Amino acid sequence: MTTIRLVRGDITRESADAIVNAANSSLLGGGGVDGAIHRRGGPAILAECRRLRAGHYGKGLATGQAVATTGDLDARWVIHTVGPRYSHEEDRSALLASCHRESLRVADELGARTVAFPAVSAGIYGWPIDDAARIAVETVREATTVEEVRFVLFDEKAYDAFARQLD
Structure with missing residues (x-):
């Protein structure tokens, strides 16, 4: 059974087998968690993301999908996932769940035992934090x-x- 823990802090400073990046579809960095991970993780992340874009992910990473790179962090892998933007008109909760499911699938394939997640889509993408927490947990x-x-x-x-959500 998986243990779920909560930590208040900076995901770029977590020691884990893998950390999840709330990436944008370009995989080339951005703001928020994505920008912080790219800045702290160094040029290796961007170089690997560029290789991904030059290959299978030429049009970018689709919302709800996940892909791994390495980086200069206290984590062996960075798992990039693209969360959906919140919409009042359309239920996109299945896409948010897919971000977590696909990130964990990639982690399982890599053999990661510990994975650190941010609150995917709950920042600039506007997902209400209570609902984002419910879907994630x-x-x-x-x-x-x-x-x-x-x-x-x-x-x-x-x-x-x-x-x-854990109570």
Whole structure:
């Protein structure tokens, strides 16, 4: 059974087999978590992402999918996933669940035992934090053989939302 832990802090400083990057579809860096991981992880991440774009992911990574690179972090792998933007008109919760499921599938294939996730889509993509936490925790509970999943949450509001889901 997977242990789920919550940490308040900076995901780029987590020691885990893999950290999940809330990436944009270009895989070439951006703002928020994506920018922080690219900055802290050094040029190796960008170089590998460029190779991915030159190959199978020429049009970028689709929303809900995941792919791994390495990087200069205290994690062996960075698993990039593209979260959906929140919409009042369309239910995109299956895509958000897919981000977690696909990231964990990649982690399982890599043999990762510990995985650290941010609150995917709950930043600039506007997903309400309580709903993002519910989808993330439910999906992780159903989807992996990874020994430990850590949700690394930047602020108290996000931490509290995830804590409510674990109670």
